[in-house]
Amino acid sequence: MCQSCLGMHSYAPVEGPGVGGVSLLPVSMAVLGIETSCDETAAAVVCDGAQVLSSVVSSQIDLHSAFGGVVPEIASRAHQRLLPSVVARALREADGAAGATPDAVAATAGPGLTGALVVGVSAGKALSIAWGVPFVAVNHLEAHLYAAFLENSGIPLPQVVLLVSGGHTMLVLMSGHGRYKLLGQTLDDAAGEAFDKVARLLGLGYPGGPAIDRLAAEGDPDAIAFPRPMLADGLNFSFSGLKTAVAVYLRRNPEAPAADVAASFQRAVTDTLEAKALRALRRCGTRNLTLAGGVAANSELRRRFKALDARTFLPSRAMCTDNAAMVAAAGWWQLQREGPSSLGVGPDPSWGMPGA
Amino acid sequence: MLTLGVESATDQCGCALADGGGLLAEVRVLLGRRHAEMLAPQVGFVCEQAGVTLSGLGAVAVDAGPGLYTGLRAGLATAQAIAMALGVPVAAVSSLEALAFGAAVCGASPSLTLSVIDARRGEVFWGWYSTSGEGDLAELTKPAVGAPEDLAAEIRRGEVVGRSAFGGAGRILVVGDGARRYAEVMGASARLELAGEELRFPPPSAVALLGRRRAVAGETLAPEHVEPVYLRPHDASRRAWHAPTRTP
Known part of the structure; x- marks a missing residue:
């Protein structure tokens, strides 16, 4: 652990080789990350974009499950209520020394739910001015890309990242830090959204990903031949038709074993993700592949990607789902490259992948 | 401090x-x-x-x-x-007492102050305060939410918890953006005085x-x-959908 990281740095500008000849970055830097883009209230302290000193995630799943999905107003209210104690706990767990403060604050500014982002961005900026340290507005998608680096700082670049979550499904070529190219993305539903919708059709409740994962383990993945949308060509995805196919099948076969439906649906999704990821690797001429996003916690997907003929990097499940350690890591890298964000920055609910 | x-x-x-x-x-x-x-x-x-x-x-x-x-x-x-x-x-x-306090420190003469904030969706938040020119402030009612017509009826009935709004001879100073937006609904009265721009917020x-x-x-x-005062339950009928992110 990086015990020397917290509370040790004075913020005197030092001469450095950066643009303008002055670097404000200390040698070793603890960044407080804040994540409130959807339904997880999270804070973490990460040293030098690599060492996780603490990572606290307070899930709101129980608040939303009764409604079958994330209710924006409930999420926003919960973030406001939970964030101060989540941040306090992350700071406490990161360092025993009283009064220690991080060297920078990074908060997710988008994409996500506006009212939810407002809480994290406002708190992040306020902490930075009160402590007198830099603030960085982090892109949530970019943060997911950095989850893998927290557990393996030696991931070679360029690499292809398959980002699959409840809100996004995309293939990104990461040729360097801060250098991304969007290779393909979903044209309709995100993969995680399809999991949620199919789970609802099967009466499994919310969130659907873990529920289908569990049920599919008992089913036959070859029982039902669901379509593999857009499998033949391109790097874009479409999951809306697959969801409809499941709905139609269930209407015609109300007695079908739910486990077989779940397993066959999951197989169709993983087949598609695998084929597209391999195609992206071929096109980019690299063997380096990283999985990211909440759907990357799916057992079947992990099993399949481990077996791929590629150098595959799988973050732990805790780092795949929304967390603030990845925000702190992405924030540290961004601070190195571009310096602090303006304090006038606000939430950007539809912020795409930077530079992509 | x-x-x-x-x-x-x-x-x-x-x-x-x-x-x-x-x-x-x-x-x-x-x-x-x-x-x-x-x-x-x-x-x-x-x-x-x-x-x-x-x-x-x-x-x-x-x-x-x-x-x-x-x-x-x-x-x-x-x-x-x-x-x-x-x-x-x-x-x-x-927010309602801050408006009333603003009226008091603005040097308004001792009065009954009605703070009305536009709550959107056709509703207002309101509260009654007694104020003195020295910045003394007493909350007469808990913050309420409702249609402007409900507030208008309350003004007409003169029913304010703790005292009758129309019992005394003093004027009623009405402050806040809700008061300005719904001035006509609340009705004209010789005793109702709408505050100026400086007490809109x-x-x-x-x-x-x-x-x-x-x-x-x-x-x-x-x-x-610290808890915010929402006064309205959340609207769970609006479920999140994931807006596609912009791509250049």
Whole structure:
């Protein structure tokens, strides 16, 4: 652990080789990350974009499950209520020394739910001015890309990242830090959204990903031949038709074993993700592949990607789902490259992948 | 005790600094709903103008509503985070009482003050206060929410908890953006006096001064215990959908 990281740095500008000849970055830097883009209230302290000193995630799943999905107003209210104690706990767990403060604050500014982002961005900026340290507005998608680096700082670049979550499904070529190219993305539903919708059709409740994962383990993945949308060509995805196919099948076969439906649906999704990821690797001429996003916690997907003929990097499940350690890591890298964000920055609910 | 007041529970966004000598600095901006963008720079600006640093704060006061949810949360998150970082307590001030207090310190003669804030969706938040010219303020009713017509009926009936609004001879000063928007609904009366532009929104100075008074009296909360006043349950019928992100 990086015990020397917290509370040790004075913020005197030092001469450095950066643009303008002055670097404000200390040698070793603890960044407080804040994540409130959807339904997880999270804070973490990460040293030098690599060492996780603490990572606290307070899930709101129980608040939303009764409604079958994330209710924006409930999420926003919960973030406001939970964030101060989540941040306090992350700071406490990161360092025993009283009064220690991080060297920078990074908060997710988008994409996500506006009212939810407002809480994290406002708190992040306020902490930075009160402590007198830099603030960085982090892109949530970019943060997911950095989850893998927290557990393996030696991931070679360029690499292809398959980002699959409840809100996004995309293939990104990461040729360097801060250098991304969007290779393909979903044209309709995100993969995680399809999991949620199919789970609802099967009466499994919310969130659907873990529920289908569990049920599919008992089913036959070859029982039902669901379509593999857009499998033949391109790097874009479409999951809306697959969801409809499941709905139609269930209407015609109300007695079908739910486990077989779940397993066959999951197989169709993983087949598609695998084929597209391999195609992206071929096109980019690299063997380096990283999985990211909440759907990357799916057992079947992990099993399949481990077996791929590629150098595959799988973050732990805790780092795949929304967390603030990845925000702190992405924030540290961004601070190195571009310096602090303006304090006038606000939430950007539809912020795409930077530079992509 | 140096106190920062944060006010972003309405269309307006602003902050102010007050200490034992009174108001030190105040900024208020009306620029759509850009509270999350503006608050931190505003706090930096008032400190710079007043020649103080945040580390000198003894308390943070915040308008805890009722008001517009998103602005309210930007203000609370900001106030809570600053207080937490500095290890100082938070004093919560209601938007309605900040409006009434603004009327009192504006030197309005002793009166019954009705604060009315536009709650959108065809509703208003309101509360009754008695004020004196010396800035003394008493809350006569708890903050309420309802249709402007409900408030109009309450005014006509003269039913205010604790006293009859029409029992005395004094005027009723009506303040707030809701009062201006629904002036016609509330009805004309010789005793109703609509306040001017300066009392359309809660003055950040009122939040700082009232909050400071509260902090000196020890009426404060730990940052994590500050609760916004929503007055309305959440609307669970609006479920999230994932908007596609922009791609160039």
